[in-house]
Amino acid sequence: MSLSARAVVGSAVAVLAAVAGFWLLTAPVTWRLLRGTTEVASTAGDAQRGRILFDVGGCASCHVTPGSQEREKLGGGMALHTAFGTFVVPNLSPHPSDGIGGWSTADFVRAMREGVSPDGRHYYPSFPYTSYQRLETADLADLFAYLKTLPPVAGRASDHDLAFPYAFRSGLGLWKLAFLDGRVFSPDAGRPPEWNRGAYLVEGAGHCAECHSPRNAFGAISGDRRFAGGPDPEGKGGRVPNLTPHADGLGKWTRDDIAELLKTGFTPDFDSFGGSMAAVVKNTARLTDEDRLAMAAYLTSLPARPGKGR
Amino acid sequence: MRIAVAALVLASLSGPALAQGDVIAQRKDIMKGVGGATRDPGRMLRGEPFDIAKVKAALAVYADSAAKMSGLYPAGSETGGETTASPKIWQAKADFDARFAKFGADAKAAAAAITDEASFKAEMPKVLQNCGACHEVYRIEKK
Numbered sequence: 001m002s003l004s005a006r007a008v009v010g011s012a013v014a015v016l017a018a019v020a021g022f023w024l025l026t027a028p029v030t031w032r033l034l035r036g037t038t039e040v041a042s043t044a045g046d047a048q049r050g051r052i053l054f055d056v057g058g059c060a061s062c063h064v065t066p067g068s069q070e071r072e073k074l075g076g077g078m079a080l081h082t083a084f085g086t087f088v089v090p091n092l093s094p095h096p097s098d099g100i101g102g103w104s105t106a107d108f109v110r111a112m113r114e115g116v117s118p119d120g121r122h123y124y125p126s127f128p129y130t131s132y133q134r135l136e137t138a139d140l141a142d143l144f145a146y147l148k149t150l151p152p153v154a155g156r157a158s159d160h161d162l163a164f165p166y167a168f169r170s171g172l173g174l175w176k177l178a179f180l181d182g183r184v185f186s187p188d189a190g191r192p193p194e195w196n197r198g199a200y201l202v203e204g205a206g207h208c209a210e211c212h213s214p215r216n217a218f219g220a221i222s223g224d225r226r227f228a229g230g231p232d233p234e235g236k237g238g239r240v241p242n243l244t245p246h247a248d249g250l251g252k253w254t255r256d257d258i259a260e261l262l263k264t265g266f267t268p269d270f271d272s273f274g275g276s277m278a279a280v281v282k283n284t285a286r287l288t289d290e291d292r293l294a295m296a297a298y299l300t301s302l303p304a305r306p307g308k309g310r
Numbered sequence: 311m312r313i314a315v316a317a318l319v320l321a322s323l324s325g326p327a328l329a330q331g332d333v334i335a336q337r338k339d340i341m342k343g344v345g346g347a348t349r350d351p352g353r354m355l356r357g358e359p360f361d362i363a364k365v366k367a368a369l370a371v372y373a374d375s376a377a378k379m380s381g382l383y384p385a386g387s388e389t390g391g392e393t394t395a396s397p398k399i400w401q402a403k404a405d406f407d408a409r410f411a412k413f414g415a416d417a418k419a420a421a422a423a424i425t426d427e428a429s430f431k432a433e434m435p436k437v438l439q440n441c442g443a444c445h446e447v448y449r450i451e452k453k
Contacts, residue, residue, distance in 0.1 A: 238451035260356065264435070265442035270348035272441035274394060274449025281442060 026173025028116040035182030036114060041105045041141035050146030053139055056291070057132075057205040058283040061276070063092040065153070071282075074099070075153035080126055081234055084219065085162030087126040095152035108144040109137060113184075115176065122172035124160065125179075125219065131207035134185040134200070143205075179220040194290075198298030201291060208299075211276070212243045214307070227299075228307030238275070239308070246304035258296035259289065334391035337382040340375045344441075347371035351434055360427040365434070369421040372437065376414030380407045396450045406448055413440040 024030060054060070060071035066078045074092040093099040100108065107118040115129035116122060123129065135143075165171065185204055187196040202208050213221040214230035229242030229249065242249030250258065257268045262284035265272050272278075284292060347368040354360050383399055383406070399406045420433040 232451060240451070256356075264438065265445075266348070266352060266438070270345045270352045272345070272438075272445050273451070274396070274445035274447075275451045277451075278442050278446030278449075282446070 022170070025177070026122075026170040028114065028120055028122060028173065031173060031176045031180065031182075032114060034177070035180065037182065037184065039137050041109060041137050043138075043141070045105065045138075045141035045143070045145030047142070047145040047149050049139075050142035050144065052287070052291075053135070053143045053205045054146050055283045055286040056201050057143075057207065058280050059092065059147075061279040061283060062089045072150045073153050074147075074150060075155055076157040077155075082126070084166045085160065087124060087160050087162075088157045090157045091153060091155065092147065093150055093153040094148045095154055098154055098156045099152060100147065101152060103144075105141050105144050108147075109140045112140050112143075113182070115172075115180065122169045122176070124162075124166075124169075124172065125175070128207040128210040130180055130221075131204060131210055133180065133182060134204035136184060139205075175218065175220070179218070194294045195297050195301060197291065198294035198296065201295050202298050206295065208243065211240045225305065225307065227302055228305040230307070242305070242307045243299055244302045244305045244307075245300055246306055248306050248308050249304070250299065251304070253300075255293060255296040255300050258299055259292040262287070262292045262295065263289070333382045333384060333387045334393045334395075337379060337395075338391070338393075340378055340382070343371060344375050348438070348441075351430075352438075355431065355434060360430060362424070362426075362430070365424060365430055366421055369417045369424075369437070372417035373414045373421070376410045376417065380410045392452070394449050394452055396448045399448050406444075409440065409444045409448075413437075413444070416440060 062078055063074040063076055064071055065075035076089045076091040078089040080087040091099040094101040096102050103118055110116050112129055112132040185200050209221060209226050211233060212229060213226050216222055227243040230240050232238035232240055245251050261267060265278060265281040350364040351368045388397055388400055416437045420437045423433050424430045
């Protein structure tokens with residue numbers, strides 16, 4: 001073999017190795033081996049308990065068909081316009097082919113925890129599995145059981161419309177290795193049960209930090225800026241408030257103020273805000289006073305961080 | 311001459327802009343009044359002593375404000391003055407107006423129905439739900 005032929009073969013092998021390496025590194029199975037848990041739900045979920053998580057998570061706010069007033073018809077289709085392109089929220093109803101009717105509990109747990117579809121494709125983190133991964137397996141099974149009781153809605157939502165290079169899902173494998181730690185919530189034994197309940201609701205199903213934190217160039221939240229407020233992720237020039245006890249944030253708010261806001265939508269000044277937080281309050285209004293106070297107990301315990309959401 | 315033309319152009323530009331600024335300022339003032347009026351009944355709902363005169367006063371502000379508000383969203387007042395009015399208002403003006411009509415009607419109905427603390431605690435939240443329900447659709451976050 002001539003020198004140049006060797007060079008060609010050599011570079012072909014190098015390219016193949018790079019492709020294989022990229023595939024291996026970005027395959028959903030790799031993340032699972034490195035970060036995943038093999039724990040499976042041992043019993044069928046309890047739909048009544050699952051309804052509480054459905055309300056904490058505000059699933060309806062994104063998954064209900066836009067314009068519909070029925071919070072139980074999760075046909076999807078809402079468009080989220082972001083810097084990365086337009087994400088379209090999928091059908092979450094138990095429709096056998098258009099929704100999640102054909103899924104097993106294990107499929108659902110994997111989607112919520114690993115951000116992977118039953119057919120093995122990465123989901124984009126616009127579906128906030130970075131928070132949902134904190135949920136305990138039994139709670140995920142309960143939530144799935146509740147979703148299965150809702151009416152099936154026919155019709156698949158259209159595909160996302162993303163800019164280059166975000167349209168390549170395999171890149172998400174690298175993103176997850178960097179930003180999805182795979183840790184289920186574990187209570188802090190040094191804190192009271194109420195605080196732990198609040199932390200679990202805020203950091204897990206409630207996914208509050210997903211909007212109330214600034215994101216880096218990769219679209220991930222950095223820990224030292226968590227809950228410090230940020231620009232509206234939908235980029236309309238708005239800002240999302242800082243939730244920490246800093247003067248830029250909820251510094252003057254008491255626990256009761258926060259719990260009251262989650263119940264009625266009124267701030268301590270009796271202002272009633274608009275937009276997506278009004279939609280969130282429609283969900284948190286359905287919780288118990290105890291759960292709202294627990295969420296407030298956790299939020300008031302956060303480290304104070306400056307940030308006016310710019 | 312040039313200065314005169316420039317002044318004319320400026321005047322013609324700023325005239326309607328000023329008028330729109332006025333409506334935006336008016337609706338902001340009215341909404342601030344609604345929020346301010348909610349302070350007393352809101353605190354009573356959170357456990358402060360019940361005072362029926364203050365409740366009726368707040369309900370009167372709501373009814374009066376609801377009647378004034380619909381007319382303060384003319385075409386051309388979509389932007390400016392740091393407004394948090396959503397563009398959706400002008401796409402669904404009939405629904406938007408109907409919500410103010412309902413808010414006013416609910417306030418009047420509550421004023422008739424509230425006679426004591428128990429009826430206050432039952433009726434007042436129904437009136438206040440109008441705020442968040444309408445803001446969810448027609449108010450945007452501050453820029």
